[in-house]
Amino acid sequence: MxxxxxxxxxxxxxxxxxxxxxxxxxxxxxxxxxxxANHAPCISSIRPGFLExxxxxxxxxxxxxxxxxxxxxxNMVSVLxxxxxxxxxxxxxxxxxxxxxxxxxxxxxxxxxxxDLGLRKNDLEEALKQA
Amino acid sequence: MPSLKDLKIRIDSVKSTRKITxxxxxxxxxxxxxxxxxxxxxxxxxxxMRDIVSNLASSVKxxxxxxxxxxxxxxxxxxxxxxxxxxxxxxxxxxxSIVKLAKSRIAELSSQNKEVKILTIGKKGxxxxxxxxxxxxxxxxxxSNEKNIxxxxxxxxxxxxxxxxxxxxxxxxxxxxxxxASVISQIPSSYKLLPVSFNEKESDASNVSFNFEPxxxxxxxxxxxxxxxxxxxxxxxxxxxxxQGSRMAAMDNATRNAGEMIDKLTIDFNRSRQAAITNxxxxxxxGAEAL
Numbered sequence: 001m002x003x004x005x006x007x008x009x010x011x012x013x014x015x016x017x018x019x020x021x022x023x024x025x026x027x028x029x030x031x032x033x034x035x036x037a038n039h040a041p042c043i044s045s046i047r048p049g050f051l052e053x054x055x056x057x058x059x060x061x062x063x064x065x066x067x068x069x070x071x072x073x074x075n076m077v078s079v080l081x082x083x084x085x086x087x088x089x090x091x092x093x094x095x096x097x098x099x100x101x102x103x104x105x106x107x108x109x110x111x112x113x114x115x116d117l118g119l120r121k122n123d124l125e126e127a128l129k130q131a
Numbered sequence: 132m133p134s135l136k137d138l139k140i141r142i143d144s145v146k147s148t149r150k151i152t153x154x155x156x157x158x159x160x161x162x163x164x165x166x167x168x169x170x171x172x173x174x175x176x177x178x179x180m181r182d183i184v185s186n187l188a189s190s191v192k193x194x195x196x197x198x199x200x201x202x203x204x205x206x207x208x209x210x211x212x213x214x215x216x217x218x219x220x221x222x223x224x225x226x227x228s229i230v231k232l233a234k235s236r237i238a239e240l241s242s243q244n245k246e247v248k249i250l251t252i253g254k255k256g257x258x259x260x261x262x263x264x265x266x267x268x269x270x271x272x273x274x275s276n277e278k279n280i281x282x283x284x285x286x287x288x289x290x291x292x293x294x295x296x297x298x299x300x301x302x303x304x305x306x307x308x309x310x311x312a313s314v315i316s317q318i319p320s321s322y323k324l325l326p327v328s329f330n331e332k333e334s335d336a337s338n339v340s341f342n343f344e345p346x347x348x349x350x351x352x353x354x355x356x357x358x359x360x361x362x363x364x365x366x367x368x369x370x371x372x373x374x375q376g377s378r379m380a381a382m383d384n385a386t387r388n389a390g391e392m393i394d395k396l397t398i399d400f401n402r403s404r405q406a407a408i409t410n411x412x413x414x415x416x417x418g419a420e421a422l
Binding site: 008010011012013014015028029030033040041042043044045068069071073078080082 | 169172173175176179180182183186187281282340341342343344345349350353354357361364
């Protein structure tokens with residue numbers, strides 16, 4: 001008997017996914033982590049990367065997210081993302097576009113923002129390798 | 132008494148006006164549906180975001196260490212009023228009702244000796260406020276090139292607002308817009324964007340202690356700009372839907388008025404034509420009788 005919990009993935013422009021899942025692998029800001037049922041309540045920010053979860057025993061679903069927030073409370077997991085692309089659809093171009101966007105902003109940004117954007121770029125390049 | 136020709140010209144011109152207003156009404160109706168749909172799609176995100184922020188704020192409340200974004204804004208002196216209006220006119224009282232609300236707020240704040248600054252989104256609000264409060268303006272966002280409002284637009288605006296906040300240009304930010312109640316009713320409203328205040332009412336999650344990753348302060352610094360962008364996004368979407376709804380109602384009225392006017396003018400036209408005919412007949416008959 002496996003425990004399932006409710007997962008909702010919402011992007012700013014639409015609802016991406018809603019349903020019961022067994023587990024979800026989240027690219028957290030300080031490291032990847034896996035959420036199972038009865039996880040302690042937590043709020044974490046998400047870096048750009050791949051979100052992986054499985055509804056049943058076998059098939060996994062993969063989404064590329066460009067950063068966001070996850071809230072876990074009483075077996076209700078809500079993921080708020082800036083944008084999400086389904087793993088099947090994801091093309092490397094999308095990520096490459098994002099990287100060039102960050103590059104553009106890097107050249108325009110002042111020094112304080114540069115660190116953040118540089119980190120973001122690293123994350124994106126990492127994701128590109130995985131895609 | 133205008134001549135027959137004058138009447139004919141007027142009827143034709145009112146008819147073409149009616150055609151235009153009718154077309155505008157139908158365009159507005161189509162756009163309204165789209166705007167409403169996208170507003171509805173964005174709603175779950177905005178709601179969840181509000182939930183998380185209030186959960187966060189209530190858990191952080193107990194912990195010392197003030198975040199710069201949090202506070203109740205009670206004894207602040209510098210206010211920023213963000214006035215979100217439309218880029219186009221011909222939408223009834225849509226723009227002026229927002230401006231009216233903003234003006235009354237400006238008057239209220241100035242009477243309390245507060246410093247007021249204005250940032251406008253949309254051309255029409257700027258035009259109306261520029262006449263009186265030109266010196267208070269610190270910025271303007273032009274949306275005329277944006278066909279549909281995207282979250283990116285909202286993000287850009289919020290980044291600007293936040294950097295001004297961090298520079299100490301203002302302490303409290305309020306945004307003015309039209310809340311979309313229904314197609315025929317839009318309520319001018321204001322909403323406090325910054326600082327984020329603690330949620331007073333107890334939510335069911337307020338007793339839960341969360342694990343934060345990274346720590347509260349960093350999460351707050353990350354999530355608050357996001358939640359502000361989301362708020363601005365939903366405000367802009369509500370505004371867009373309200374604008375179209377308001378325009379639809381205004382154009383519906385205009386079309387109806389034009390119809391009434393055409394009816395009246397047509398009656399006038401027919402009367403004066405009949406009068407002319409009767410006149411001619413009388414002339415012919417009296418001419419014949421005189422023979």
